[in-house]
Amino acid sequence: MGMNLQQVVFGILSIISLITALGVVFSKSPVTSVLCLILTFFTIAGHYVMLNAQFLAVVHIIVYAGAIMVLFLFVIMLMNLNAEGEPQKRNWLKYAGAISGGALLVVLLAALREASLPSLTPASNDIGLIANLGQTLFKTYVVPFEVSSILFLSAMVGAVVIGKKEH
Amino acid sequence: MPVQYYIFLSIALFCIGVMGVLMRRNAIIIFMCVELMLNAVNLLLVAFSKMWADAGRVDAAGAQIFVFFIMVVAAAEVAVGLAIIVMVYRNSQSVDVNIMNRLKN
Numbered sequence: 001m002g003m004n005l006q007q008v009v010f011g012i013l014s015i016i017s018l019i020t021a022l023g024v025v026f027s028k029s030p031v032t033s034v035l036c037l038i039l040t041f042f043t044i045a046g047h048y049v050m051l052n053a054q055f056l057a058v059v060h061i062i063v064y065a066g067a068i069m070v071l072f073l074f075v076i077m078l079m080n081l082n083a084e085g086e087p088q089k090r091n092w093l094k095y096a097g098a099i100s101g102g103a104l105l106v107v108l109l110a111a112l113r114e115a116s117l118p119s120l121t122p123a124s125n126d127i128g129l130i131a132n133l134g135q136t137l138f139k140t141y142v143v144p145f146e147v148s149s150i151l152f153l154s155a156m157v158g159a160v161v162i163g164k165k166e167h
Numbered sequence: 168m169p170v171q172y173y174i175f176l177s178i179a180l181f182c183i184g185v186m187g188v189l190m191r192r193n194a195i196i197i198f199m200c201v202e203l204m205l206n207a208v209n210l211l212l213v214a215f216s217k218m219w220a221d222a223g224r225v226d227a228a229g230a231q232i233f234v235f236f237i238m239v240v241a242a243a244e245v246a247v248g249l250a251i252i253v254m255v256y257r258n259s260q261s262v263d264v265n266i267m268n269r270l271k272n
């Protein structure tokens with residue numbers, strides 16, 4: 001069977017992202033989990049580039065790998081959880097969690113196995129470029145954009161209020 | 168390349184996130200698994216955006232704008248959630264989610 005370059009890149013990126021996602025769940029130390037999650041985010045950004053969402057890929061790396069994961073690392077370092085052994089949950093609960101997740105996977109795969117959807121063409125388009133996205137954001141979606149700025153402001157105030165020491 | 172490949176990858180990432188939320192007790196790890204689930208959905212939205220762009224729709228960029236808004240909500244959620252986790256740690260010296268049982272009393 002002939003595999004074109006697109007499929008090869010997709011396969012490599014997918015394998016790396018699945019392995020690192022499993023690493024997030026199963027690694028003992030929280031710092032290893034964070035580093036695995038950063039790798040997952042980079043591979044997802046690679047998928048975005050493959051799907052013609054170039055600007056979204058850049059924003060994804062800046063927001064997730066640059067800001068959110070640094071916040072996670074900062075909190076973990078602050079709490080000194082590095083060597084903390086997680087208290088053992090009862091084993092059957094762990095198995096129940098794994099089996100539930102696996103069952104959900106099987107159900108969703110079975111439901112969508114025979115869905116008839118079109119193929120993606122390798123041809124590129126300019127949907128994901130910043131000119132096009134900016135036009136869409138500031139013409140069609142300008143009200144949600146402003147609402148999201150209010151959401152950010154209230155989240156910032158909320159974080160400060162929650163984090164403040166009580167007297 | 169069939170768009171199903173991306174659907175299956177997103178389902179797998181989402182289910183790994185669900186598994187992590189159910190299996191782990193460390194609140195920070197649970198939080199990271201929620202981020203993983205949000206990203207699986209984002210990947211699916213971008214794949215559908217590409218599918219609609221291939222079909223010649225001019226409004227296919229709407230899905231990518233939606234991904235922007237999900238990122239905004241995720242960032243706000245992380246800020247508030249980590250503040251809550253830091254407060255829980257400060258009060259109980261632990262990030263074990265079972266500690267939350269004490270809210271009952």
